[in-house]
């Protein structure tokens with residue numbers, strides 16, 4: 001079982017067992033989950049409801065399929081994050097760091113200007 005398969009088997013609500021899917025109604029009564037098929041495939045339920053549950057799996061999943069996710073990835077660490085506003089470019093951790101950096105730069109500029117003013 002690969003990483004995606006073990007993730008699906010552990011987290012998908014429609015996963016039966018032995019690589020079978022409860023919702024699958026394939027030809028000849030083949031209920032094999034698409035992720036357990038030799039030729040692979042995609043399942044919109046898993047893509048929308050199961051895979052996003054694990055950001056690492058999600059990134060891997062789309063990368064393997066050559067799809068660039070139009071979701072929200074941090075400009076700094078490339079990890080997916082929940083965007084709270086359109087201007088947000090960083091995840092919480094990197095955002096706090098960038099904020100601090102910005103404040104530090106503003107501070108330096110301010111002091112610089114003050115010094116020049118005095119001279």
Ligand SMILES: [Zn+2]
Nearest residue numbers: 074077091094
């Ligand atoms: Zn980040």
